[in-house]
Amino acid sequence: MEKISKEDTETVNGEIQQPTSIDGSICGYDSLHHLLAANLKPHLFQEVSRLLLGLNCAKALETAVLPESAKALSSEHNFDLQAFCFHADKELMREPRVVRVGLIQNSIVLPTTASFLDQKRAIFQKLKLIIDAAGASGVNILCLQEAWMMPFAFCTREKRWCEFAEPIDGESTQFLQVLARKYNMVIVSPILERDINHGETIWNTAVIIGNHGNIIGKHRKNHIPRVGDFNESTYYMEGSTGHPVFETAYGKIAVNICYGRHHPLNWLSFGLNGAEIVFNPSATVGELSEPMWPIEARNAAIANSYFVGSINRVGTETFPNPFTSGDGKPQHADFGHFYGSSYFSAPDASCSPSLSRCRDGLLISDMDLNLCRQLKDKWGFRMTARYELYEEMLDHYLSPDFEPQVISDPLLHRNSS
C-alpha cells in the first residue's frame, strides 16, 4: 500500500481538521482503499470492504493478473495500475461474455503557458505509454477522461482555448486510431469538437473508435454545468445526439459525459437503448463533488442493470490569468484539485476500489456482460418501472399550465383563513 507523503493533519481542540494534502493524497495515502488497508486489521478491512464495495457472486471482487510488461510500464512511468474481475453466474443456455475494459485518468503534462501544440503533443506522449499498458493487458474497450487532449480551461471563459477544438477525424482521433488498430481495441475518446460543417461550432464530444481504427460514431454531452468554476456554457451548448448506444465488437456501449451523471433520466435513456456498459468521462473537483462521486454512477449501474466506468481527471491545473465565477470567491488561477478516483460499478451493486486520488492511472476490469440480464431477471427493474406513469407526469410537467400535484392537509390552512 503506497503512502505518498508524510501525514499532515492539524488538530484543533482535539478535533482533526481538514488534512493538508498539497499533493492531492488522503492524509498521505493514494486512495481511501489504501488508507483503510494500511490502518485496519485484516478482518476489519475485509468487513469494511464488503460494506463499501459490495460482493460479486457472493464473494469479494477478485483481482485480475496483468502481464509483467504492463506492470513495468506502470512502475517506470509512475501510474497507478489495478485490475479486477466482475463475474456472472454460470448460465446453461449462454456462454459467458467476458470483456476486458480499461479506464485512464491523467494529469496534464506541460504548464498551461506552454505552446498549445506542445501541450497537446506532451499529453499524447504520456497517454501513448498508458495505452500501451492497456494494449499489453489485452484491454478490449478503453475510455479516456473528458477533454483528455487539453487542459480543462473552461473555468477561465477565455476564448483562446477554443483553439484546442478538433474535428471528429482530427489529430487526436488519428493518434488513437493507430493504437485502436494496433491493439484491436475500441477507444472512447472525449474531445473538444469543432463541427466544421455547421459553422465551426464547438461541442463537448466523445468519439467512438472501433477496434479496426474506424470511427463508429460520436455522442455530444447532453447536460452542460453552470456550477462553481465550471463555466462550460461559455464554450458549447447542450448536445444534439440524443442517447446513442454503439454496438461494438465487444458489447453495446454508451457515454454519459461528466455532469450528465447528476441526471437520472440521462442514465435511464442509455439503458432503454440497450447499453451494457456506460462510460462517464469526467472532470470534477474535490470541494464540489467528491461526496457524490462514489454514489451516482453506482446507483445508475444498479437502477439500469448495466456496468459503469467512471473516470475523473487528476491533478491541479493552473491558468495564466486569474478568474472569478460570480460566487463571491476571491479571484484564483486554478479549478481546485481534480481528484481522479476512477472506478467501475456493476449491476449487482458491487464496485471496484478507486484509482489514485493524485496520480495518473489505468484501471482494468474483466466483466461478464451476462450479469446485466441476470440482474434484470433478478430484480425486474425494467419490468416494474411504470414508464406510462412517468410519461404522463412529464407530459403534464412540460405544459406551461402545469400545477404540482400536492394534496394539502386541510387543517394546515384552517387558522390562516
Ligand SMILES: NC(=O)NCCC(=O)O
Ligand atoms: N465537466 C463537468 O461537467 N463538470 C461539472 C462538475 C461535476 O459535475 O462534478
